[in-house]
Amino acid sequence: MIELGLRNDVYRRPLMTALDRLGLREGWRCVDVGAGGGDVSVALAEIVGRDGRVYAVDSDPTARDRVAEAASASAQVVAITQAGEDLLLPEPVDLAFCRFVLMHVHDPLQVLTRMGAAVRPRGWVVAQEPVTTAGRIDGRPFSMPDARHPDVGALLPALALRAGLEVIDAWAEAPAGAGPGPVADYVAHLTGVNPGDDPVVLPPLVTVVARRPA
Numbered sequence: 001m002i003e004l005g006l007r008n009d010v011y012r013r014p015l016m017t018a019l020d021r022l023g024l025r026e027g028w029r030c031v032d033v034g035a036g037g038g039d040v041s042v043a044l045a046e047i048v049g050r051d052g053r054v055y056a057v058d059s060d061p062t063a064r065d066r067v068a069e070a071a072s073a074s075a076q077v078v079a080i081t082q083a084g085e086d087l088l089l090p091e092p093v094d095l096a097f098c099r100f101v102l103m104h105v106h107d108p109l110q111v112l113t114r115m116g117a118a119v120r121p122r123g124w125v126v127a128q129e130p131v132t133t134a135g136r137i138d139g140r141p142f143s144m145p146d147a148r149h150p151d152v153g154a155l156l157p158a159l160a161l162r163a164g165l166e167v168i169d170a171w172a173e174a175p176a177g178a179g180p181g182p183v184a185d186y187v188a189h190l191t192g193v194n195p196g197d198d199p200v201v202l203p204p205l206v207t208v209v210a211r212r213p214a
């Protein structure tokens with residue numbers, strides 16, 4: 001698994017664009033599905049503040065400790081071990097978020113549907129998933145053999161509609177670069193090979209901003 005701090009460097013901009021687009025603010029209750037090490041959970045917690053709450057949900061029990069460490073200064077982050085397919089929270093939330101998760105689950109539609117059910121009526125569902133093979137290293141496509149759905153980003157708006165959600169906005173963003181820097185570091189971490197001065201376009205991240213109907 002890739003280190004989340006590194007990923008956050010290169011994919012931070014799409015995250016902030018999405019959170020700006022939906023107007024996340026103090027006091028919101030959120031769930032971060034497939035929270036991993038908790039980078040996104042902590043970013044959400046910083047915005048929702050002490051009056052808000054962030055449920056950091058992951059099917060991997062070891063994620064709880066990693067989230068607890070990352071969120072040690074954020075009392076509003078609650079780590080839960082649960083599969084996204086079974087998502088069930090103590091209360092309805094304003095936002096259900098996932099990033100780099102639907103690409104790994106058995107059934108992305110089921111997880112999106114559960115995320116829609118977890119938010120209040122008119123609540124927000126935001127998913128950010130890659131189109132892995134649209135990334136390029138020196139002109140050659142990326143591959144990610146370990147992922148069940150490496151290109152699920154390409155289906156994301158349609159999946160949100162099939163999950164019964166109203167799609168408010170959708171777009172794709174891809175960090176790019178050549179030579180030393182965070183993009184080359186990320187590729188080196190992902191593939192084990194430093195791309196040197198080769199041109200890189202990282203896998204575009206498709207963002208869908210959707211709402212549960214009233």
Ligand SMILES: C[S@@+](CC[C@H](N)C(=O)[O-])C[C@H]1O[C@@H](n2cnc3c(N)ncnc32)[C@H](O)[C@@H]1O
Pocket residue numbers: 004007033034035036037038039040057058059060063082083084085098099100101104105106
């Ligand atoms: C690539 S990491 C992404 C972490 C985080 N969302 C981020 O963007 O930094 C994928 C995470 O999804 C979790 N995951 C995989 N399948 C899951 C499922 N069915 N339900 C919940 N979490 C799952 C993994 O345990 C892992 O922590």
